Amino acid sequence: MLSSKLTGRRLWIAALVVPPLAFMCLFLVYPILSAFAYAFYEWRGLVRGDFVWFANFHRVLFEYPFSERTLNAFTHNIVVFFALMILQNGVGFLLAYCLWRELWGARFHRIAVFLPVVLSTVIVGLLWKLFLHPLFGAVNVSLRAVGLGTLAQPWLGQDSTALMAIIVANAWHMVGFPTLVFLAGMQRIPSEILDAARMETESEWVKMTKIVWPLVAPSATVVFTLLFVGAFNWFEMPFVMGGIDGSPHGATDVLGLYFYRTAFGSMSASAENFGPGSALAVLIFLFIAVVSSVITLKLRKREIQL
Amino acid sequence: MKRLLLGAALAVGTLLSASASFATELTFWTWRQEDKAEYEKLFAAFTKANPDITIKFEAFEATSYNTVLSTALAGGKGPDLMMTRTYGGIESLAGAGYLMALDETKIPALKGFSQAALASETMRSNKTLYAVPAASQTMLVVYNKDIFDKNGISEPKSWDEFIAACKTLKAAGIMPFANGTATAWQNETIVSALTSSIMGKGFYADLMAGKTDFNDPRFVEAMTKLKEISAYFPDGFVGLDYASAQQLFTSGMAAMFAGGSFELANFAKQNPALKLGIFAAPGLKADDDKLVGLFYDSGFAANAKAKDPAAALKFLHYAASKDFAQPFANNLNNVSAVPGVTFESPLLAKVAELNKNSIAYMTLVHFRYGEPTGSNLIQAGVSKMLNGQMTPQEIGKSMTDGLATWYAPFKK
Numbered sequence: 001m002l003s004s005k006l007t008g009r010r011l012w013i014a015a016l017v018v019p020p021l022a023f024m025c026l027f028l029v030y031p032i033l034s035a036f037a038y039a040f041y042e043w044r045g046l047v048r049g050d051f052v053w054f055a056n057f058h059r060v061l062f063e064y065p066f067s068e069r070t071l072n073a074f075t076h077n078i079v080v081f082f083a084l085m086i087l088q089n090g091v092g093f094l095l096a097y098c099l100w101r102e103l104w105g106a107r108f109h110r111i112a113v114f115l116p117v118v119l120s121t122v123i124v125g126l127l128w129k130l131f132l133h134p135l136f137g138a139v140n141v142s143l144r145a146v147g148l149g150t151l152a153q154p155w156l157g158q159d160s161t162a163l164m165a166i167i168v169a170n171a172w173h174m175v176g177f178p179t180l181v182f183l184a185g186m187q188r189i190p191s192e193i194l195d196a197a198r199m200e201t202e203s204e205w206v207k208m209t210k211i212v213w214p215l216v217a218p219s220a221t222v223v224f225t226l227l228f229v230g231a232f233n234w235f236e237m238p239f240v241m242g243g244i245d246g247s248p249h250g251a252t253d254v255l256g257l258y259f260y261r262t263a264f265g266s267m268s269a270s271a272e273n274f275g276p277g278s279a280l281a282v283l284i285f286l287f288i289a290v291v292s293s294v295i296t297l298k299l300r301k302r303e304i305q306l
Numbered sequence: 307m308k309r310l311l312l313g314a315a316l317a318v319g320t321l322l323s324a325s326a327s328f329a330t331e332l333t334f335w336t337w338r339q340e341d342k343a344e345y346e347k348l349f350a351a352f353t354k355a356n357p358d359i360t361i362k363f364e365a366f367e368a369t370s371y372n373t374v375l376s377t378a379l380a381g382g383k384g385p386d387l388m389m390t391r392t393y394g395g396i397e398s399l400a401g402a403g404y405l406m407a408l409d410e411t412k413i414p415a416l417k418g419f420s421q422a423a424l425a426s427e428t429m430r431s432n433k434t435l436y437a438v439p440a441a442s443q444t445m446l447v448v449y450n451k452d453i454f455d456k457n458g459i460s461e462p463k464s465w466d467e468f469i470a471a472c473k474t475l476k477a478a479g480i481m482p483f484a485n486g487t488a489t490a491w492q493n494e495t496i497v498s499a500l501t502s503s504i505m506g507k508g509f510y511a512d513l514m515a516g517k518t519d520f521n522d523p524r525f526v527e528a529m530t531k532l533k534e535i536s537a538y539f540p541d542g543f544v545g546l547d548y549a550s551a552q553q554l555f556t557s558g559m560a561a562m563f564a565g566g567s568f569e570l571a572n573f574a575k576q577n578p579a580l581k582l583g584i585f586a587a588p589g590l591k592a593d594d595d596k597l598v599g600l601f602y603d604s605g606f607a608a609n610a611k612a613k614d615p616a617a618a619l620k621f622l623h624y625a626a627s628k629d630f631a632q633p634f635a636n637n638l639n640n641v642s643a644v645p646g647v648t649f650e651s652p653l654l655a656k657v658a659e660l661n662k663n664s665i666a667y668m669t670l671v672h673f674r675y676g677e678p679t680g681s682n683l684i685q686a687g688v689s690k691m692l693n694g695q696m697t698p699q700e701i702g703k704s705m706t707d708g709l710a711t712w713y714a715p716f717k718k
Binding site for chain 2: 152273
C-alpha cells in the first residue's frame with residue numbers, strides 16, 4: 001500500500017519534472033553541446049568542412065587579427081565589470097542603505113530607483129544616445145547653458161569617453177536591481193542585532209560597515225555573481241549605443257559584439273567566420289562558467305547564517 | 307461500381323498530372339519587402355509571356371538575409387530563384403555549390419553587361435558567374451539645391467572651390483556637411499564619396515595591377531584631404547551617428563551629405579520638399595577626372611537544385627532583359643546593371659551619367675575577402691585620424707600591413 005503510494009508520488013514528480021527537463025535539454029543543453037562541436041570544424045559560410053581540432057581556438061587566441069580583437073574586447077569586459085561593480089552595485093548598496101534608513105522621500109525614491117529597470121534596454125540605450133547627442137543632446141546643451149561649453153564632448157565618438165558613457169547608461173538603467181536585492185537583505189536583519197549595535201556606537205559608518213555589510217552577504221553573493229555574468233555577456237547596451245562594430249574604432253567592443261560579428265558577419269565590414277565565432281562562444285561560456293562558480297563558492301563562505 | 311471508381315480515379319489522375327505539367331510555381335526570395343508590389347507586377351508580366359510559370363515572392367529581414375538564405379539552401383529548403391548580394395556575399399553561397407552556374411551561352415544578354423558588373427557576381431576561384439547583376443550604387447556628394455542657390459554656390463570643379471564653398475556656407479551659419487562618423491561604416495563611405503577623384507584612375511589601376519599598395523602618396527594625399535574637409539563636418543561629428551547625420555541633411559540644416567546613391571530615395575521620402583542635386587567630389591585641379599566610387603549591390607540567381615531549372619533560367623533571361631530592367635529602374639529607383647536602360651528620374655539619370663567616370667568603391671569591392679578586411683582597417687584608420695590619433699601615412703601603412711596577411715600582392 002505504502003509502496004504503491006510512493007510510486008504514484010514518484011510518477012507525479014516525474015510528470016512534473018520531465019517536461020521542463022526535456023525542454024532544457026532540447027533548447028539549452030543540446031545547442032550548447034552542438035556549439036562545442038561546431039568550434040572544432042572548418043566552415044565555409046554555413047557549410048561544415050573538415051574536423052580541424054583546435055585550429056579555430058588557435059586563430060582567435062593567437063593569430064592576427066583575431067588575437068588582437070579578442071584581447072581588446074576581453075579587456076573592455078574587465079573594465080565594464082569593475083566599473084559596474086562600483087557604479088551599479090556600490091551605488092546600489094548606498095541607495096539601499098538610504099532607503100532602509102528611511103531618509104526623506106524614501107517611499108518615492110524606492111519606486112523611482114527601480115523604475116528604469118522595468119524599461120527595455122533598447123529604449124534606455126536610445127534615450128541615452130539622445131542625451132549624449134553631440135549637437136542637441138541634453139548633456140552638451142546643459143553644459144553649454146551653464147558656461148561649461150568647453151566640457152561638451154562628442155561622448156560616443158572618442159575612445160576616451162565612449163565606453164564610460166555606455167557604462168554610465170547601463171548603471172543608470174540597472175542600479176535599481178542591486179538596490180532592491182540589498183534592501184531586501186537589510187530588511188531581514190533582526191532588530192535585536194541593530195538595537196545591540198546602537199548601544200555600542202552612534203556612528204552610522206561603523207554600523208554600515210561592521211553590522212549591515214556582513215549581514216547582507218547573501219545579497220552580495222547574488223548581485224556580484226549576476227553582475228559578473230552580465231558584464232561578460234554584455235551585448236544590448238553597447239549594441240544600441242556603439243553599434244555592432246564597437247564604434248569608435250573598437251573602443252566599445254566587448255566579447256558579445258565581437259562574437260556576433262565574427263560568427264555571423266557584420267553587413268558593413270566583413271563576411272561570417274563561423275568557426276572562429278563558435279570557438280569564441282565556447283571560450284566565453286567556459287570562462288563565465290568557471291569564474292562564476294569560483295566567485296559563488298568564495299562568496300558563500302563569507303555568508304553568515306542568521 | 308468498381309469500374310466507375312477506377313474511371314474516376316484515372317480522370318482525376320490525368321487532370322492532376324496535366325495541371326502539374328501546366329504550371330510550375332517558382333519561389334523567389336529577397337530582402338526587399340518594401341518592393342513587393344512592384345515585383346509582383348514584374349512577375350505577372352513574366353507569367354503573361356510564359357503562361358506555364360508563376361513566381362511567388364517571399365521577403366526576409368535584410369541584415370540576416372544571407373544567414374537565412376544559406377541555412378535554407380544548406381537544408382535543401384531554399385528558393386528556386388533569389389536575390390543575392392555581391393562580392394564576398396555571393397562567394398559564400400556559390401562556394402558551397404548552392405547556385406546555378408551561368409554564362410553567355412545560357413543567357414546571351416550577359417554579353418552587353420560591363421566587366422565590373424559581371425565581376426561583382428563572379429566567384430574568384432573558378433571565374434564563374436553565378437548571378438545576373440541587378441543594380442549598382444554610387445558614392446558621391448548629395449546636396450541641397452536651394453541652399454547652394456541661396457548662397458551663390460555651384461557644383462565645385464576643383465578642391466579649392468570645394469573648400470571655398472564650405473567656407474561660404476559655414477560663414478552663412480549653415481553646416482556644410484551633415485556627415486557624422488560614430489557609426490563605423492560611415493568612416494568608409496566618406497572616403498569613396500569624397501576622395502575617389504584624388505586617388506584617381508591611375509592609383510586604382512596600379513593597385514589592381516599589384517604595382518603599388520596603400521602607402522602610395524596618392525592614397526595618403528586622399529586621406530590628408532579627407533582630414534582637411536572634415537573641418538566642415540558638424541561640431542562633434544565623431545559622436546554623430548548615421549541616422550542623426552541623415553536627419554541633419556533632410557531637415558535642411560546641412561547643405562551636403564557625402565554618401566551613396568542609396569540615400570537618394572530615403573532623403574526624398576523623408577522630406578519631399580528637398581531639391582536634391584548630386585556631384586562627384588572634385589580632384590585637386592579643375593581638369594582632373596571627376597570620379598565617383600562604384601559598386602554593385604545585388605543580383606538574381608537560380609538554385610543549383612531548382613525543381614525546374616529550365617523555368618528558372620527563363621526568369622534569369624527576363625531579369626537580364628530591358629523588359630524587366632526598365633520598370634525595375636523607373637519604379638524601384640534602381641540604377642539597373644542592364645545595358646541600355648534609360649532613367650525617368652533626372653537624379654538617377656545623373657547618377658548613371660556620373661557612373662561613366664568612376665573607380666570601384668575599392669575597400670568593399672576588392673578587400674572584403676579575408677580578415678582583417680580592408681573595410682575593418684579603413685574604418686578604424688579614418689576614425690582614428692579624425693580623432694587626431696593617426697596620420698594619413700599611418701592609415702596607409704596599417705592598411706597595407708593588415709591586408710598583407712591575406713592579400714597576395716601585398717605580401718613581401
